[in-house]
Amino acid sequence: MTATWPWISTVARLGLAAVWLGAGLLKIGDLAGSGRAVNAYEIFPYEIAKVIGAVLPFLEITLGLLLLAGLAVRLIAGISAALLLIFIAGISWAWSQGLQIDCGCFGSGGTLSAGQTPQYLLDIARDLGFLVLAGILLWQPRTRYSIDGVLMGEE
């Protein structure tokens, strides 16, 4: 099992990297739209929602790149887990308030038009799946082909 874990963790690391890169890249082309997606949660005043909407895609892409490189994997996994928990809390809030919104997790976002139903359960389940990946890395941060490995003189 000791020989297997680094490989499992490597898959988790690259998977989570793909998630962050995808989420960030899909938002970065329309930062104003990203701000509106945050605004749709009706949690923050618009000015603050705009800042969050602008900062988030850059943060997500950076997390993705750091995971891809395998630098400070345990720390990044911790930050990822925290961020995912915040996202899950946000979606749960929208659900509890009866808002009819698209979570804006991977671009778009905003209020749904008539005839569309929110996918809150699916969104949360998906985020929980990502949380498992982060959990694996928190627990077993040693992975193959990582800068961490080179710096630590392992592998």
Place this chain on the structure above:
Amino acid sequence: MSGKSNRDRGKAKRIVQEQLARERRRRVTLWTSLGVVAVLVIAGLIGWGFAASQENEKTAGLTTPSVAVDEGTAFAVGTGPVKIDIYEDFMCPACGQFEASAQTTIDQLVADGKVTVLYHPIAILDHASTTEYSTRSAGASAAAAQGGKFAEYHRVLFANQPQEGGPGLDNGKLIELGRSVGLTDASFADAVNEGTYYPWATKATDTAASRGVNSTPTVRVGGKDLTDRTPQGLTAAVEAAGA
């Protein structure tokens, strides 16, 4: 004897090496953690700065149509006491459906002098066309308003609404539609071709978002969100607001 002391020496050496390696790992972890946190903070700041400059860039050279009301974000039709705010994106299919179903009712309410309709063209669906049709059409509608033909132009835009995911209508077609409702002036064509009102469209969209408009169509009667957007629902809401 010497064999045992060699083993001891070897063991001691290994312990020292392990300690050094642990020490080294701790140092590496500390510095990479600090570095990574710094990188994340910088990335966030870049995002913030980037968005601010993007907003400045998109609203630079702002020209607000002189006929625009409500902080320069809307065009009024009618003079009745009950205010209806309609936030629409010319790219949005649900807006097209709303217009198709509610138009005669709205016209009647305006003709009866019951309502003032404030049309807010906004651009939240630029990603739904390959040519940012939302911004271009909203800008063209502002030019039409400047030419005194907002209501007519707004109608032909929805009647000729392009498919989502396509290129939208090109500027030539936008000008041609204008001509069909009497916007024959060169100033209209120039405004469409030069994108005179694109910054205005961005600004109007931002103002709408600050008012909690997160989707189109958003219809507010007397300031209250209209959930039942059928003609009956609209009429009922107007009566409730007017009473």
